[in-house]
Amino acid sequence: MSDGFPIGINSDPTRLRQILVNLVGNAKKFTEAGSITVRGQMIDEGAPKPMIRFAVEDTGIGIAPDVRDDLFTEFKQADASISRRFAGTGLGLSICKKLVELLGGEIGVESEYGKGSTFWFTLPFTPATSNVDSLEAISQTVSHFVAERPLSILVVDDNELNRQIVGSILTGMGHGFKIAENGQQAVEMHENGGFDLILMDVRMPVMSGPDATRLIRRAAGAKATIPIIALTADAMEEHKAAYFEAGMDGVVTKPIDRIDLALVINDVMGEEINLPKAHQPSAATDVPAEEPIDDGQLAAVDDFLKQIDASID
Numbered sequence: 001m002s003d004g005f006p007i008g009i010n011s012d013p014t015r016l017r018q019i020l021v022n023l024v025g026n027a028k029k030f031t032e033a034g035s036i037t038v039r040g041q042m043i044d045e046g047a048p049k050p051m052i053r054f055a056v057e058d059t060g061i062g063i064a065p066d067v068r069d070d071l072f073t074e075f076k077q078a079d080a081s082i083s084r085r086f087a088g089t090g091l092g093l094s095i096c097k098k099l100v101e102l103l104g105g106e107i108g109v110e111s112e113y114g115k116g117s118t119f120w121f122t123l124p125f126t127p128a129t130s131n132v133d134s135l136e137a138i139s140q141t142v143s144h145f146v147a148e149r150p151l152s153i154l155v156v157d158d159n160e161l162n163r164q165i166v167g168s169i170l171t172g173m174g175h176g177f178k179i180a181e182n183g184q185q186a187v188e189m190h191e192n193g194g195f196d197l198i199l200m201d202v203r204m205p206v207m208s209g210p211d212a213t214r215l216i217r218r219a220a221g222a223k224a225t226i227p228i229i230a231l232t233a234d235a236m237e238e239h240k241a242a243y244f245e246a247g248m249d250g251v252v253t254k255p256i257d258r259i260d261l262a263l264v265i266n267d268v269m270g271e272e273i274n275l276p277k278a279h280q281p282s283a284a285t286d287v288p289a290e291e292p293i294d295d296g297q298l299a300a301v302d303d304f305l306k307q308i309d310a311s312i313d
Helices: 013-029 080-086 092-102 135-140 160-173 183-192 209-217 221-225 237-246 258-269 297-311
Strands: 036-043 051-058 106-112 116-124 143-147 152-156 176-180 197-201 228-232 250-253 274-278
Touching: 013 036, 013 051, 013 092, 013 116, 013 160, 092 106, 092 116, 143 160, 143 258, 152 160, 152 183, 160 176, 160 258, 176 183, 183 197, 183 209, 197 209, 197 258, 209 221, 209 228, 209 237, 228 237, 228 258, 237 250, 250 258, 258 274
Parallel strands: 152 176, 152 197, 197 228, 228 250
Antiparallel strands: 036 051, 051 116, 106 116, 143 274
16 A cells, blocks of 8 residues: 555445446456566545555556447457456456546556556545554454355355365355356266355356356256356346246355345345354454465455455445
C-alpha cells in the first residue's frame, strides 16, 4: 500500500472482494512463472470525493493489442488456443466491469504481449465512520462454523486459487472434499463417487456448471437428487433464476463468505450440518487436506483480502 492509503473506508466489502479475487485469480492463471503484485494507492486527493486505485500486476503471458479492447465484453473469448492451455480466458472480467461501475468507478488494463499485464480499477469512497484501528481485534470477534456431521463434498472450479480458498474453508469447518476442474469431470466423479454435496462453479471450459447440473439431474436413482450449490461471481438476480432452472439448489457468491457458505449448505441439506462456534485461530485451521498451499501465494492474497474486509465498514 502507498503512503497515505486509508485505514478504513465506506464501501461494499463483498463487491470489492469479488473484484480483487477475480483479478488475482486471472493473474495467477496466466502467470506460470514470475510474480503477482497487488497495489493500492490514493488518487485525486483534492477532488470533492477522494478516489482509491487498486492494481493487480503480473509477469504472465500478456495480452495482444488486437484483443485488449474486448476483454471486458461479456462472453468474448480472447484466443481459443489460450483457452485450451490455461483452462479458460477470464470471463470474470465482464463481471468485474459491472461491479466496478456499480460502485461508481472505472476499470482498465495495461499490457505488453509476452511480458505481463496490469489490471487496475478506481473507486470513489468516503471515510469510515467506525473504529477500524485494530485489525486483530476485529478478526477475533468473527464467528466461524464447524461441522456437526462432516460431509464428503465435490468442489468444481477451473480456477486453482478459487479451489484452494474453498478447500481452506471446508477444511476449517471439518468437511472432506475432492476437486473437479470442469463440469464434465464433475459428472464423471459424481457417477463414480459417494458425495453428499456438490459446490459447482458456473462458467468453466469443457462443460459449464449449469450443463453439468442438467446431466446430473437426468441420472438414475438417488444420484440425480444430490444437492448442488452454485459458486459464482455472477450472482445478479436476473441470472440466479437460470441456475435454479438448471437444477441447482442454492447460490453462494464469490468471493466466498464462510458464514454464507455454511448457512446455504445447511439450507440445501435440510439440517443443521454446520454449527456456529467462536473463532479460535490455529495454524491448521485454514490449510486444506487436499490441494495444499505450495508457494505462499494463497496465504498472501487471503491476508490482503482479510485486511480489506476488516477495514471497510
